[in-house]
Amino acid sequence: MRFSEILTGAALVVLASSQTPTPYYDSTSGISYSSVTQANGVTFRVALPVAVTPADAILQVIAPVKYGWCGFAWGGHMINNPLSVSWPTGATTGQKSIVSSRMALGYTAVPSPYPNATYTPIKGPAANSTHWTLTTRCQGCTIWSSSDGDFNIQNETEAVFAYACSSTPPVTPSSNTSDIQVHEEFGIWGHDLSAAKNASFSSWVKAAGNASVASRFWA
Ligand code: HEM
Ligand SMILES: *[C@@H]1O[C@H](CO)[C@@H](O)[C@H](O)[C@H]1NC(C)=O
Ligand SMILES: *[C@@H]1O[C@H](CO)[C@@H](O)[C@H](O)[C@H]1NC(C)=O
Ligand SMILES: *[C@@H]1O[C@H](CO)[C@@H](O)[C@H](O)[C@H]1NC(C)=O
Ligand SMILES: *[C@@H]1O[C@H](CO)[C@@H](O)[C@H](O)[C@H]1NC(C)=O
Ligand SMILES: *[C@@H]1O[C@H](CO)[C@@H](O)[C@H](O)[C@H]1NC(C)=O
Ligand SMILES: *[C@@H]1O[C@H](CO)[C@@H](O)[C@H](O)[C@H]1NC(C)=O
Numbered sequence: 001m002r003f004s005e006i007l008t009g010a011a012l013v014v015l016a017s018s019q020t021p022t023p024y025y026d027s028t029s030g031i032s033y034s035s036v037t038q039a040n041g042v043t044f045r046v047a048l049p050v051a052v053t054p055a056d057a058i059l060q061v062i063a064p065v066k067y068g069w070c071g072f073a074w075g076g077h078m079i080n081n082p083l084s085v086s087w088p089t090g091a092t093t094g095q096k097s098i099v100s101s102r103m104a105l106g107y108t109a110v111p112s113p114y115p116n117a118t119y120t121p122i123k124g125p126a127a128n129s130t131h132w133t134l135t136t137r138c139q140g141c142t143i144w145s146s147s148d149g150d151f152n153i154q155n156e157t158e159a160v161f162a163y164a165c166s167s168t169p170p171v172t173p174s175s176n177t178s179d180i181q182v183h184e185e186f187g188i189w190g191h192d193l194s195a196a197k198n199a200s201f202s203s204w205v206k207a208a209g210n211a212s213v214a215s216r217f218w219a
Helices: 009-016 201-206
Strands: 023-025 031-037 045-048 057-064 068-071 083-090 097-101 116-120 133-141 143-146 151-154 160-167 184-192
Touching: 031 057, 031 184, 045 160, 057 068, 057 083, 057 201, 083 133, 097 116, 097 133
Parallel strands: none
Antiparallel strands: 023 031, 031 045, 045 057, 057 133, 068 083, 068 160, 083 097, 116 133, 143 151, 160 184
16 A cells, blocks of 8 residues: 555545445345445445455446546555546437546646556446446456556455545536546545455456446336
């Protein structure tokens, strides 16, 4: 972990006020997650295998509809780590949310597409009038290398994660390469991974869909 990198200014305050992750069983999918709901009402849930390298991950995001997009940072800060950015597509049938694989190399540009991470839909709770939801498998989110070093969060018992959310919808909500506006909010927290690691993980990812079968997951 690299707390020293983020113990600056506002980030320290955010860390101190972050919520504690708790185990959560999603009866829609049968998946157990380590789940945290931020003070802004956005929930982030992570599931991992027990001991696999490289590890896939399952990410679930549930956000109030006032958010145009929310991003999840696997390394606990904006730059040099995989970002899973998601938003509602605006569709009333079919695919109601989309995930965009990004990585930021700086703080002044929209984070770029990040080809090393690939996503496939997983069954999860449906979006409704108050919240949009994303449930996805990520291959390539738990291991990366940058000028900050080599990272493998599967090796950690506690990971530092971060999020950012914007009230402004992406320019082209149906596209995972859409331009986005900067966030108004972000948070950083330490996330206990013991409750995220589950021996049933491999059976959960077997149920992940590709684009041709995805419609069955978009209730
Ligand atoms: C147009 C796109 C974006 C711009 C221009 C942008 C810009 C910035 C700037 C200037 C900061 C530092 C200023 C501050 O402390 O408030 C920051 C912090 C942060 N951003 Fe972004 N951002 C963008 C997208 C994203 C996305 C997609 C994520 C995904 C999770 C993200 C995550 C964060 C996080 C976690 C922080 C605080 C921790 C850190 O300093 O790394 N940002 N952003
Ligand atoms: C693993 O997942 C199953 C099904 O979601 C759950 O019943 C069980 O409690 C989980 N085990 C651990 C160690 O979290
Ligand atoms: C967008 O989705 C396509 C098709 O699934 C995928 O190949 C591409 O990598 C995705 N791009 C981003 C930025 O997520
Ligand atoms: C919408 O879904 C969220 C997350 O599952 C839930 O907390 C909320 O109560 C639901 N709202 C309605 C109106 O059903
Ligand atoms: C992406 O994958 C390439 C090829 O395996 C690798 O060289 C590069 O370091 C990876 N990028 C990150 C950020 O881990
Ligand atoms: C993670 O653990 C694996 C297996 O023990 C090891 O090979 C690898 O070097 C570790 N990677 C990091 C970045 O700690
Ligand atoms: C998509 O999933 C279907 C059903 O599981 C499978 O038959 C098909 O080969 C998959 N396609 C790709 C491109 O992976």
